[in-house]
Amino acid sequence: MSYERLTADNAAVLLVDHQTGLSNGIQDQSYPEYLTAVSALAELATAYELPTVITTSAEDGPNGPLLPVIAEHLPDAPVVKRPGEVNAWDNAEFVAAVEATGRRKLIVAGVSTDVCVAFVALAAQAAGYEVYAVIDASGTWNKLVQETAVQRMIKAGVEPITWVAVAAELQGDWRADKGQDLARIMGTYLPFYGNLQASFTAVSGATPSA
Numbered sequence: 001m002s003y004e005r006l007t008a009d010n011a012a013v014l015l016v017d018h019q020t021g022l023s024n025g026i027q028d029q030s031y032p033e034y035l036t037a038v039s040a041l042a043e044l045a046t047a048y049e050l051p052t053v054i055t056t057s058a059e060d061g062p063n064g065p066l067l068p069v070i071a072e073h074l075p076d077a078p079v080v081k082r083p084g085e086v087n088a089w090d091n092a093e094f095v096a097a098v099e100a101t102g103r104r105k106l107i108v109a110g111v112s113t114d115v116c117v118a119f120v121a122l123a124a125q126a127a128g129y130e131v132y133a134v135i136d137a138s139g140t141w142n143k144l145v146q147e148t149a150v151q152r153m154i155k156a157g158v159e160p161i162t163w164v165a166v167a168a169e170l171q172g173d174w175r176a177d178k179g180q181d182l183a184r185i186m187g188t189y190l191p192f193y194g195n196l197q198a199s200f201t202a203v204s205g206a207t208p209s210a
Helices: 031-047 068-072 094-103 113-124 143-155 162-169 178-187 189-206
Strands: 011-016 052-057 079-082 104-108 130-134 159-161
Touching: 011 031, 011 094, 011 113, 031 068, 031 104, 031 162, 031 178, 052 094, 079 094, 104 113, 113 130, 113 143, 130 143, 130 162, 143 159, 162 178
Parallel strands: 011 052, 011 104, 052 079, 104 130, 130 159
Antiparallel strands: none
């Protein structure tokens, strides 16, 4: 297996069915943990200027509208409103929007992990893309379902990952451009890192640097 790192120049983000109604059913992690990871991933997409495609499914029904945190952090990202396709990759407008990014590495998250994420990940992988499934920025109905979905994706070559790992791989070097942006995002959404920054500030009296 070859290893080509995620960068701000080769990756795009796909956010699939992060909707209020669907999110109410998440049980494989706590809702605050899920919302924190989703918010962090959305901020990373903005900070690193990653092309992002958002899709929702029947949002006028019980699935509900897009999570407000996504609309807040990514107000200019295209939103493909699917009328009924379970697998977003079956929607021609969604696939066209993905193709328009010009990126071959796709960072995918959504609800549910076993359906909305896995189906898109499997279809995109089969279409020749390299897919990274952000498990903590996704959610499903219990831990067993999550684990089964992850194993299915791994078997197809999809890479499971977390939002922190996405962030670190995109950055590569704290001294590079965006290091301060990443430090702020980590401090906001990763509790231990925020505490680390606060401790440094209290001891040194200085503003922490990346």
